[in-house]
Amino acid sequence: MRVIVVGAGLVGLSAAWWLARQGHEPVLLEQGPLPNPAASSFDRHRLIRLAHAAGDGRGRLIHEAYAAWERLWADLGRSHYRETGMLVTGGAPGDWIHTCRDGFDALGQAYDIWEPGELARRCPFLELAPGDFGLFTARGGALLTERIIADLLAWLAERGVVMRDNGQVVAVEPSRARAVLADGGQVEGDALIIAAGAWTGRLLDRLAPRLEPRRAVVLYLRPPPDIAREWAGSPCFLDFGGTSDIYLVPPLDGMDLKFGAGAHSRPGDPAAPRRLEAGEPEELLGFLRPHISGLDRYRVTGARVCFTCYSPDQAFIAGGLEGRTVYATGCSGQMAKFAAVMGSRLAEAATGGFDPMLLPGWARGELPPAAAA
Numbered sequence: 001m002r003v004i005v006v007g008a009g010l011v012g013l014s015a016a017w018w019l020a021r022q023g024h025e026p027v028l029l030e031q032g033p034l035p036n037p038a039a040s041s042f043d044r045h046r047l048i049r050l051a052h053a054a055g056d057g058r059g060r061l062i063h064e065a066y067a068a069w070e071r072l073w074a075d076l077g078r079s080h081y082r083e084t085g086m087l088v089t090g091g092a093p094g095d096w097i098h099t100c101r102d103g104f105d106a107l108g109q110a111y112d113i114w115e116p117g118e119l120a121r122r123c124p125f126l127e128l129a130p131g132d133f134g135l136f137t138a139r140g141g142a143l144l145t146e147r148i149i150a151d152l153l154a155w156l157a158e159r160g161v162v163m164r165d166n167g168q169v170v171a172v173e174p175s176r177a178r179a180v181l182a183d184g185g186q187v188e189g190d191a192l193i194i195a196a197g198a199w200t201g202r203l204l205d206r207l208a209p210r211l212e213p214r215r216a217v218v219l220y221l222r223p224p225p226d227i228a229r230e231w232a233g234s235p236c237f238l239d240f241g242g243t244s245d246i247y248l249v250p251p252l253d254g255m256d257l258k259f260g261a262g263a264h265s266r267p268g269d270p271a272a273p274r275r276l277e278a279g280e281p282e283e284l285l286g287f288l289r290p291h292i293s294g295l296d297r298y299r300v301t302g303a304r305v306c307f308t309c310y311s312p313d314q315a316f317i318a319g320g321l322e323g324r325t326v327y328a329t330g331c332s333g334q335m336a337k338f339a340a341v342m343g344s345r346l347a348e349a350a351t352g353g354f355d356p357m358l359l360p361g362w363a364r365g366e367l368p369p370a371a372a373a
C-alpha cells in the first residue's frame with residue numbers, strides 16, 4: 001500500500017520504517033528540512049523509563065515500547081539506547097516518588113530503594129533534603145534521539161523511500177487519504193498517517209481543543225573535572241521531589257549533562273521563532289540549584305528551546321478518522337520513548353493489521369496485551 005506520512009519526527013519516521021520493512025510504500029512529508037531541528041524529537045537525547053504514576057497505562061505500554069526499539073536497533077545494526085538506570089528521588093509527603101512507587105507496586109514491577117545513606121554515597125553530587133531516598137530501576141536511560149533520526153533517515157533513503165522536505169501539509173482529506181501541500185500540490189495514497197507532533201491541532205481542527213503545544217527549554221551543563229568524576233556511571237534522574245518536575249541526563253557519550261524542568265514550560269506556538277529569553281538560563285538553573293551541590297561551578301554549554309504537546313489529562317491522543325487515516329500525538333512530553341512502538345502501531349492500523357478503533361485505548365495503555373498483540 002502507498003501510505004502518506006505527515007511529519008518526520010520520531011513517530012513519523014518510525015511509521016515509515018515499519019511500513020518499508022513490511023513491503024509498503026511510505027511517502028514522507030515534512031514541513032521543514034530533513035531532519036527538522038524544530039521537531040520535538042530533535043535533541044541529543046530523551047529519557048526512557050519504566051517509572052509512571054499508579055494508574056498511568058504507560059507503565060504497561062513501556063514494555064511494548066522497549067520491544068519495538070529492539071526491533072529498530074536490529075534493523076539499524078546498532079543501538080542508540082544507553083541504559084544508565086533511572087533514579088527518582090524525594091521523600092516529602094506528596095513527592096512524585098510515592099506515586100511512582102505505588103505504580104510499580106500495582107504492576108508488580110521490581111525496583112530498588114536507595115536509603116538516604118546509600119543515595120548520598122552513590123550520588124555525592126546531589127544536595128539532599130532530610131529523609132530523601134531513591135527509587136531505582138536498572139532499566140531506563142537515554143535514547144540518543146538525534147542519532148536515531150539520522151540513522152532512520154539514512155535507512156529509509158537506502159530503501160528508496162520518497163521523503164519530501166519543505167513539504168508543509170496545509171490540509172488533509174482523511175476519507176481520500178489525501179494531503180494538500182502549501183505549494184498547492186496534492187499527494188494521495190491508500191492510507192494516511194498524521195504524526196505532526198505539536199502542530200497536529202493545526203491540521204486536525206477537531207483535535208485542537210484537546211491539544212496544548214508547550215514551550216520548554218533544556219540546558220546543557222559541564223561540571224568541573226573534580227565533580228565530573230562523581231558523575232561517571234550516574235543514572236538518569238526523574239524528579240527530585242517538590243513541584244519542579246525536573247528531568248536530568250548525566251554526562252554520557254561525550255555529551256554534557258542536560259536538564260529541564262516541567263514547571264518552567266508554558267503554552268506557546270511551535271511555529272514562533274525559537275529564541276531564548278534574557279534571564280531564562282538563570283531561571284532554569286534556579287529549579288536545579290536546590291538539588292545539585294556546587295551548581296555555580298558548572299558551566300552552561302548550551303540551551304535548546306523545544307516544543308511538545310500536552311493534553312488536559314496528559315494521556316496520549318491517537319485514533320482513526322474516516323477511511324484509512326490515523327493519527328497520534330505525544331501528549332505530556334512523553335512520546336519519544338514510545339515513538340518506535342507508536343509509529344509501528346500507526347502503520348499497522350493504516351494498513352489493516354490493527355483495528356484503528358482500538359488505537360485510543362491502546363495508546364492509553366488500557367488494552368490487555370493479548371488484545372494489543
Ligand SMILES: Cc1cc2nc3c(=O)[nH]c(=O)nc-3n(C[C@H](O)[C@H](O)[C@H](O)COP(=O)(O)OP(=O)(O)OC[C@H]3O[C@@H](n4cnc5c(N)ncnc54)[C@H](O)[C@@H]3O)c2cc1C
Nearest residue numbers: 007009010011031040041047169197330333334335336337
Ligand atoms: C524539552 C522536552 C523534553 C522531553 N523529554 C522527553 C523525554 O525525556 N522522554 C520522552 O519520551 N519524551 C520527551 N519529550 C517529548 C518527545 O520529545 C515528543 O513527545 C516526541 O518527540 C514527539 O515525536 P513526534 O514525532 O510525535 O513529534 P515531532 O518530533 O515534533 O515531529 C513532528 C514532525 O511533524 C512535522 N510537521 C508538523 N506539521 C506538519 C505539516 N503540516 N506538514 C508537514 N510536516 C509537519 C514537524 O515539522 C515535525 O518534524 C520531551 C519533549 C521536550 C520538548
